[in-house]
Amino acid sequence: xxxxAKTEALRMLRNRRYIIFVVLFPxxxxxxxxxxxxxxxxxxxxxxxxxxxxxxxxYGALASSMMSSAVPWAQERQSGWLRQxxxxxxxxxxxxxxxxxxAMLLVLPSLLLVSAAAVLQQGVSMPAGQWLPLLLSLWIGxxxxxxxxxxxxSLLSADAAQPAAMICMFALSLLGGLWFPIDAIGGTMRTxxxxxxxxxxxxLGWNVIAGNGLPMSDVLIVVxxxxxxxxxxxxxxxxxxxxx
Amino acid sequence: xxxxxxDHVSKDYGDVLAVDDVSLSIEPxxxxxxxxxxxxxxxxSINMLLGLLRPSRGTVSVFGRTPRQxxxxxxxxxxxxxxxxIPELSVKELIDLVRKLYPEPLDLDEILKLADLTDLVKRRxxxxxGGQSQRVRFALAxxxxxxxxxxxxxxxxxxxxxxxxxxxxxxxxAAGGRTVLFATHxxxxxxxxxxxxxxxxxxxxxxxxxxxxxxxxxxxxAVRFTLGEQPxxxxxxLPGVTAVEVAAGTAxxxxxxxxxxxxxxxxxxxxxxxxxxxxxxxxxxAFLALTRES
Numbered sequence: 001x002x003x004x005a006k007t008e009a010l011r012m013l014r015n016r017r018y019i020i021f022v023v024l025f026p027x028x029x030x031x032x033x034x035x036x037x038x039x040x041x042x043x044x045x046x047x048x049x050x051x052x053x054x055x056x057x058x059y060g061a062l063a064s065s066m067m068s069s070a071v072p073w074a075q076e077r078q079s080g081w082l083r084q085x086x087x088x089x090x091x092x093x094x095x096x097x098x099x100x101x102x103a104m105l106l107v108l109p110s111l112l113l114v115s116a117a118a119v120l121q122q123g124v125s126m127p128a129g130q131w132l133p134l135l136l137s138l139w140i141g142x143x144x145x146x147x148x149x150x151x152x153x154s155l156l157s158a159d160a161a162q163p164a165a166m167i168c169m170f171a172l173s174l175l176g177g178l179w180f181p182i183d184a185i186g187g188t189m190r191t192x193x194x195x196x197x198x199x200x201x202x203x204l205g206w207n208v209i210a211g212n213g214l215p216m217s218d219v220l221i222v223v224x225x226x227x228x229x230x231x232x233x234x235x236x237x238x239x240x241x242x243x244x
Numbered sequence: 245x246x247x248x249x250x251d252h253v254s255k256d257y258g259d260v261l262a263v264d265d266v267s268l269s270i271e272p273x274x275x276x277x278x279x280x281x282x283x284x285x286x287x288x289s290i291n292m293l294l295g296l297l298r299p300s301r302g303t304v305s306v307f308g309r310t311p312r313q314x315x316x317x318x319x320x321x322x323x324x325x326x327x328x329x330i331p332e333l334s335v336k337e338l339i340d341l342v343r344k345l346y347p348e349p350l351d352l353d354e355i356l357k358l359a360d361l362t363d364l365v366k367r368r369x370x371x372x373x374g375g376q377s378q379r380v381r382f383a384l385a386x387x388x389x390x391x392x393x394x395x396x397x398x399x400x401x402x403x404x405x406x407x408x409x410x411x412x413x414x415x416x417x418a419a420g421g422r423t424v425l426f427a428t429h430x431x432x433x434x435x436x437x438x439x440x441x442x443x444x445x446x447x448x449x450x451x452x453x454x455x456x457x458x459x460x461x462x463x464x465x466a467v468r469f470t471l472g473e474q475p476x477x478x479x480x481x482l483p484g485v486t487a488v489e490v491a492a493g494t495a496x497x498x499x500x501x502x503x504x505x506x507x508x509x510x511x512x513x514x515x516x517x518x519x520x521x522x523x524x525x526x527x528x529x530a531f532l533a534l535t536r537e538s
């Protein structure tokens with residue numbers, strides 16, 4: 001199972017689309033924005049270069065979660081690779097759990113690269129007591145999005161999963177305030193943002209850098225989303241692999 | 245204990261009966277061909293053996309267990325009809341991935357040798373030709389050293405050369421006392437590469453035995469002549485005749501006794517028999533007769 005997870009991760013790292021959209025995009029986006037707005041401060045007095053670090057790391061993690069789950073999974077289901085695995089001794093639950101684990105591993109490059117860019121290029125500095133909860137929450141908080149990706153991949157054909165995953169990813173990023181701070185946008189958007197798991201997810205990070213620690217309400221909301229989307233993914237997976 | 249047992253197995257998809265009350269058993273160590281035209285129920289049978297489909301009625305067992313248990317124990321390997329590889333992984337990575345999922349896999353080198361892939365170890369799956377991909381899929385099927393190997397039309401996409409190499413690989417694997425069941429609609433394959441041929445048509449077993457037995461059972465010979473516009477009624481009642489086919493003015497009588505049939509044809513009918521031909525049946529004739537009759 002470990003080797004399976006390793007090969008899963010390896011194949012995505014060899015996938016050009018993954019590298020460009022998921023690993024490079026957030027870093028480049030971060031560098032552009034931070035160089036324009038980096039010295040401004042938000043309402044709470046946090047430098048924008050740090051605020052954007054959270055936004056872009058969250059965006060990268062979100063994009064990675066969806067990209068490495070939905071489409072590859074739909075393809076494997078359709079192409080017969082899933083059946084090839086189903087006739088090995090690997091139990092059925094292990095397939096989907098490995099997918100989740102590998103997708104989580106694949107979140108790390110964009111998370112760490114955006115952080116590295118922030119430190120090296122923008123001179124962002126934080127005490128370890130902030131870095132640790134920041135990175136951990138942004139890492140573990142991707143579970144609901146990976147579950148969403150697997151849900152899409154179990155439900156739709158590869159052709160349909162591609163746009164569906166893209167739309168979900170953009171909607172979650174935009175409406176969750178990862179591209180533009182929700183405070184900078186109108187009231188409707190702000191209300192909408194509160195319905196997005198992505199907003200609460202990124203809000204974990206924004207609170208940490210503001211020195212507030214992890215807000216319990218957001219943690220609970222992200223956990224609730226993880227349970228709901230995880231349940232949906234498990235249901236769709238069972239449906240997709242059911243023996244008629 | 246038998247390697248594979250079907251006990252009154254049926255499978256329907258809605259109104260369509262894909263497998264119709266099939267009972268058969270296969271001893272361990274045998275190489276058996278499942279021969280039948282498209283839509284005969286070959287793939288459905290194989291998928292039931294792997295636990296990918298559940299029979300609507302009856303039971304399937306593999307080495308005395310349910311298919312799922314046999315799969316979980318690592319006793320099954322298969323090359324299914326559709327099955328693409330992961331494009332970004334190399335041949336070695338793919339084989340290793342599957343090997344490591346089985347409790348007692350074959351050595352990597354042995355797999356590479358059996359599947360004739362030694363020169364392609366590092367090649368990525370998306371750079372393989374059609375025939376090469378098939379060899380990799382064969383390698384994945386045998387990687388776990390399964391006691392039962394199921395091949396669903398394994399040579400469908402191969403050229404003649406690849407086919408020869410493929411059957412050689414299959415023999416190499418079967419030689420270790422393993423049970424192999426392969427589905428095919430090519431008669432020569434069934435004839436040349438199996439110990440036993442099970443012919444299925446429309447979900448039923450219509451013949452079962454060695455290729456030679458099947459040829460004999462169906463009526464060893466054929467009597468062919470030009471019938472023209474004359475009525476074919478009564479031909480099936482002639483002595484020895486097992487089946488009658490009339491196509492484009494030519495009648496073909498399958499018979500177990502050529503002499504009796506000819507005597508009956510000349511003495512018992514008033515037909516004007518022209519262009520008379522006699523032939524010994526080959527497996528193809530047998531196959532056509534069997535699958536048409538049912």
